Amino acid sequence: MPEPTFTEVFGSGSQILNQGATTPTRGLFIPESALIPKGLATLQNARAESVLVALLLTAQDNLSEIARSTDVVNRNVTIVYQGQDLVNQGSVNYRRDAFSLLLYRTTSLATINPTDY
Numbered sequence: 001m002p003e004p005t006f007t008e009v010f011g012s013g014s015q016i017l018n019q020g021a022t023t024p025t026r027g028l029f030i031p032e033s034a035l036i037p038k039g040l041a042t043l044q045n046a047r048a049e050s051v052l053v054a055l056l057l058t059a060q061d062n063l064s065e066i067a068r069s070t071d072v073v074n075r076n077v078t079i080v081y082q083g084q085d086l087v088n089q090g091s092v093n094y095r096r097d098a099f100s101l102l103l104y105r106t107t108s109l110a111t112i113n114p115t116d117y
Contacts, residue, residue: 001071008062010055011035034058056099068104076117078102 006014011034019026032043035054040046060079068075082098105116 001067001074003074004062004067004077009059011037011058030055060099072104076104078104 006016006028010028010030013029013031013034015029017023017027017029032040035043035051035058038054038057040050040054043051056079060081063075063077063079065078065080068078078101080100080102082100084095084097087094087096103112103117107116
């Protein structure tokens with residue numbers, strides 16, 4: 001199994017855009033339509049945290065422990081849903097959903113370097 005693609009991690013239509021006439025700098029493009037399946041209705045009024053949660057839920061589909069178990073060489077990041085609970089903060093109950101982001105690298109203990117993954 002090859003390494004996860006941009007589409008698998010960030011959703012349909014996601015890609016790296018090269019610098020050019022219509023793109024002033026190189027960057028990552030994630031279309032709004034890629035986040036809709038996870039419940040983000042529109043980016044027009046979306047908050048940064050909402051977009052992050054939609055990205056997390058999208059990436060979780062293909063960055064699971066099951067996917068890693070089929071290819072430990074090319075699957076170096078997993079997202080695991082840990083469950084939810086209720087917490088009381090300032091007399092208000094909040095639902096708290098917990099996820100674990102696990103980074104795997106064949107090395108000794110060291111500082112995290114994004115290019116390793």
